[in-house]
Amino acid sequence: MTEGDVSVFGDRSARLLREMAGEGIDVLLLYGNAWQNDYLRYATDFGILEGQGLAVVREDGVTLFLDSALEAARAERECTGVEIVHAPDLLDRVDKALSRLSNRRIGTAPARLIPRKLAARARDLNMSDRTGFLDRLLMGKLASEVDAVRRACKVADEGYEVFMKAARRGRADYELIAETEAFFRSRGVDDNFQIIGVGGPEVRGMAPPGGRRLKPGDMVTTELTPCVDGYYAQICRTLVVGEPSTEQRQAFALYREAMEAGIAAVRDGVTAADIARAENEVFRRAGLGDYVTDEYTRVRGHGVGLFADTKPHILEDVTTRIDEGMTLIVHPNTYHPVVGYLVLGDVVAVTKDGCEVFTGTPRELFGVPG
Amino acid sequence: MRRGLMGWNPDELPKAALEARIARLRTAMARGGFDAVLLYTNLTRPSAAAWLTGFTPYWSDGLMLIALQGAPVLATALSKRVGNWMRTTDTLSEIVNTPKPGALVGKRLADAGCRRVGVLEYDSLPAGLHDEIAGAAPGIELVDLGGTFAAVRRVVDDAERGLIGRADGLACAALDEIDVESASDAGDVAGLVEKSARLGGAEEAYIAVAPDLDADRRMIRVAGSMPLGRRFAVRASVAYKGCWVRRIRSFARDDTAQRAFAEADAWLADAAASLSPGSPLEAQLSAGLSQLPGAGLHNMMSESCIGSYPLEPVADAPAGGYVVMTVALMLAGTPWLGAVPAFVGR
Numbered sequence: 001m002t003e004g005d006v007s008v009f010g011d012r013s014a015r016l017l018r019e020m021a022g023e024g025i026d027v028l029l030l031y032g033n034a035w036q037n038d039y040l041r042y043a044t045d046f047g048i049l050e051g052q053g054l055a056v057v058r059e060d061g062v063t064l065f066l067d068s069a070l071e072a073a074r075a076e077r078e079c080t081g082v083e084i085v086h087a088p089d090l091l092d093r094v095d096k097a098l099s100r101l102s103n104r105r106i107g108t109a110p111a112r113l114i115p116r117k118l119a120a121r122a123r124d125l126n127m128s129d130r131t132g133f134l135d136r137l138l139m140g141k142l143a144s145e146v147d148a149v150r151r152a153c154k155v156a157d158e159g160y161e162v163f164m165k166a167a168r169r170g171r172a173d174y175e176l177i178a179e180t181e182a183f184f185r186s187r188g189v190d191d192n193f194q195i196i197g198v199g200g201p202e203v204r205g206m207a208p209p210g211g212r213r214l215k216p217g218d219m220v221t222t223e224l225t226p227c228v229d230g231y232y233a234q235i236c237r238t239l240v241v242g243e244p245s246t247e248q249r250q251a252f253a254l255y256r257e258a259m260e261a262g263i264a265a266v267r268d269g270v271t272a273a274d275i276a277r278a279e280n281e282v283f284r285r286a287g288l289g290d291y292v293t294d295e296y297t298r299v300r301g302h303g304v305g306l307f308a309d310t311k312p313h314i315l316e317d318v319t320t321r322i323d324e325g326m327t328l329i330v331h332p333n334t335y336h337p338v339v340g341y342l343v344l345g346d347v348v349a350v351t352k353d354g355c356e357v358f359t360g361t362p363r364e365l366f367g368v369p370g
Numbered sequence: 371m372r373r374g375l376m377g378w379n380p381d382e383l384p385k386a387a388l389e390a391r392i393a394r395l396r397t398a399m400a401r402g403g404f405d406a407v408l409l410y411t412n413l414t415r416p417s418a419a420a421w422l423t424g425f426t427p428y429w430s431d432g433l434m435l436i437a438l439q440g441a442p443v444l445a446t447a448l449s450k451r452v453g454n455w456m457r458t459t460d461t462l463s464e465i466v467n468t469p470k471p472g473a474l475v476g477k478r479l480a481d482a483g484c485r486r487v488g489v490l491e492y493d494s495l496p497a498g499l500h501d502e503i504a505g506a507a508p509g510i511e512l513v514d515l516g517g518t519f520a521a522v523r524r525v526v527d528d529a530e531r532g533l534i535g536r537a538d539g540l541a542c543a544a545l546d547e548i549d550v551e552s553a554s555d556a557g558d559v560a561g562l563v564e565k566s567a568r569l570g571g572a573e574e575a576y577i578a579v580a581p582d583l584d585a586d587r588r589m590i591r592v593a594g595s596m597p598l599g600r601r602f603a604v605r606a607s608v609a610y611k612g613c614w615v616r617r618i619r620s621f622a623r624d625d626t627a628q629r630a631f632a633e634a635d636a637w638l639a640d641a642a643a644s645l646s647p648g649s650p651l652e653a654q655l656s657a658g659l660s661q662l663p664g665a666g667l668h669n670m671m672s673e674s675c676i677g678s679y680p681l682e683p684v685a686d687a688p689a690g691g692y693v694v695m696t697v698a699l700m701l702a703g704t705p706w707l708g709a710v711p712a713f714v715g716r
Contacts, residue, residue, distance in 0.1 A: 033414040073588040078394035112498030119497030174375040178568030185561035193371040309553040
């Protein structure tokens with residue numbers, strides 16, 4: 001854990017206890033695994049990889065129960081100020097711990113993922129769903145958290161540079177990610193979310209690498225999301241093997257206009273829907289309105305922070321208020337009928353009157369030697 | 371989040387092998403009185419669904435429904451836009467993309483007239499999915515599958531042996547990259563090992579380091595530059611097409627410890643290769659420590675894949691069963707860590 005990490009965690013912990021007191025929550029039960037870890041990480045600062053974890057957060061301390069012996073040993077070294085318990089019988093141990101607290105008001109998050117056996121005891125244990133409470137804390141960040149995302153964005157920029165240098169004719173898609181991961185490990189990045197697309201008009205989206213080899217003319221799309229001191233920052237960029245074609249450049253220009261329209265819409269007080277609409281109107285004006293539907297795209301951006309993909313989702317039917325202190329990625333990633341799937345995305349921090357762009361990589365359709 | 375090579379290769383994992391696995395499960399289901407079986411899958415708990423169909427979600431989660439007949443049904447919140455990708459890893463299942471996988475599965479169970487449904491690791495099923503299933507199929511009895519799946523799962527076929535062998539090759543080659551004389555930084559070493567594994571086609575690689583064994587033998591994911599001590603250890607947990615191995619290698623810069631470590635490595639390799647089925651694995655290894663003079667046991671763990679986790683602690687293994695043995699020893703006052711995969715009784 002770095003010095004910066006320790007102070008951010010300290011800030012978060014203090015805030016969590018304050019907010020719990022304000023909401024009348026005596027105890028929190030937080031669940032996490034490698035896929036969905038933000039709630040757990042908020043209170044423990046542990047990036048779980050294997051197995052499952054449950055944290056019991058009380059005013060007098062946090063206990064993290066982990067069912068993996070290897071993860072428990074790792075957590076003992078990596079987490080300061082948190083009691084670590086190796087619990088092969090995870091649910092029974094946590095049930096017992098909660099039973100000792102059943103005269104308290106216990107909140108759980110994320111409710112959907114709380115194991116069935118524990119959730120079934122909600123009435124007995126005086127437990128209630130507090131996912132929304134944690135969501136609010138995860139979305140609206142402290143200044144030290146926003147700084148952490150800023151630092152992560154710098155590493156994301158550097159990671160993309162490594163990715164670009166690795167992207168050469170004949171290389172396999174998984175080899176590009178291997179190079180990026182090696183760079184990240186050496187930089188102390190302990191996790192990364194990354195998907196990739198390689199090809200032309202037949203490519204409808206990004207996914208884990210499947211062994212495709214780069215050839216001239218291919219568009220290579222990627223979103224890479226390094227985790228630095230617990231905070232994930234994402235960058236989405238497209239490159240072409242060789243010189244981009246006129247069609248590719250024209251398509252890219254549209255995506256750049258859409259992203260910049262979305263970023264221009266970001267400020268305190270708007271909604272997620274406003275940002276999505278600003279992006280999508282660019283496509284509609286170009287006669288490509290079909291391609292901003294869920295047939296071709298998932299979201300037009302999302303939150304970034306203690307997880308690679310957090311609320312709010314930037315969609316036209318999401319009315320979440322955008323507040324100063326949120327960190328988002330604005331990305332009009334979608335399928336283009338002429339050239340295929342294209343991505344472009346920058347991370348911003350919301351300010352009172354607009355936003356600060358953290359991503360430094362130029363907004364270009366890069367060409368690499370083919 | 372998975373970002374290594376994923377995809378179904380029929381030469382490595384023949385469809386016939388998957389169909390045989392499903393058939394064995396169905397035989398056990400019929401014997402156990404289950405009309406259907408539900409398996410939860412996400413990237414932390416992918417192994418049950420992956421063993422039967424080859425599918426591992428790189429993101430999100432899903433429910434796999436295996437009835438006594440018909441294709442497996444995979445209901446997942448993964449978007450339909452990644453449907454093509456999903457079909458590159460799973461050619462057997464009917465794949466249904468839905469924001470409410472539990473509701474869809476519940477309806478299928480109800481429509482099929484299922485009465486008793488076994489759920490693998492029922493206690494751990496996410497509450498949201500459980501509530502969806504129960505809401506859509508209120509008359510169905512959901513029970514824990516118990517040992518039914520594990521009994522079927524512990525049979526290792528040729529396809530799985532091949533994939534495990536491939537994963538082990540990647541892990542060993544990755545650790546071979548470390549030059550003990552020149553290695554100075556734990557972060558660099560972790561990057562080197564992970565790069566090698568991923569360039570070789572690993573689906574996933576979790577690399578952990580004990581940077582200074584004399585100070586602390588517990589392994590960490592290195593965050594930032596950290597110098598390596600005189601003696602250090604590296605653990606490579608590597609997956610290839612859904613099959614996982616662990617290898618730990620301890621390194622020393624002094625001749626005395628190097629010799630001791632080499633002896634311990636050889637001991638563990640022999641001991642793991644000599645494991646017998648049906649009796650406690652850790653006791654067998656402990657008994658064999660007499661072959662390594664001066665060695666004191668610190669702790670030991672035996673793991674296998676018997677459920678949804680890629681590897682979880684097990685006490686013993688059947689003949690031909692797959693295990694990973696992780697051992698921590700003191701060798702005349704020097705900590706040593708090792709881990710090897712093995713097939714019991716082979």
